Amino acid sequence: MSCQLLGSDEIMHHAEQTLGVRSGGTTADGMFTLEHAECQAACTEAPNVQVNYRHCHRMTTGAFDQLVDDLRHGRLDGEIPQHGTLGRVRQQIPADKAAGVVAPDATAAPVWLPAKEAAK
Ligand code: FES
Numbered sequence: 001m002s003c004q005l006l007g008s009d010e011i012m013h014h015a016e017q018t019l020g021v022r023s024g025g026t027t028a029d030g031m032f033t034l035e036h037a038e039c040q041a042a043c044t045e046a047p048n049v050q051v052n053y054r055h056c057h058r059m060t061t062g063a064f065d066q067l068v069d070d071l072r073h074g075r076l077d078g079e080i081p082q083h084g085t086l087g088r089v090r091q092q093i094p095a096d097k098a099a100g101v102v103a104p105d106a107t108a109a110p111v112w113l114p115a116k117e118a119a120k
Contacts, residue, residue: 002043
């Protein structure tokens, strides 16, 4: 909803015009596949575009053109992984953006396991 209210439809229309494909299509060179996405849980930074699971916040048509140009010329190779490498690359959250979530203690027994069984 945030993205839609802040111009995602305009961004998608611009993307379709710029790339020459409709949503769901792939460019003739195979470099870009354009798809709608559901909320990416970055609503405060809307409108968002996602490229291989990397978020590009507060997107504008001009920023989209720059993004496409940067991708075509490999200027984002260190930031945005190649398609197909997503499962091996985790999203990095800068320390100043972290919400204070603590990773679960993987050595502790699951909560549904009775204590006497966990001690075995
Ligand atoms: S509506 Fe776009 S990130 Fe939530």
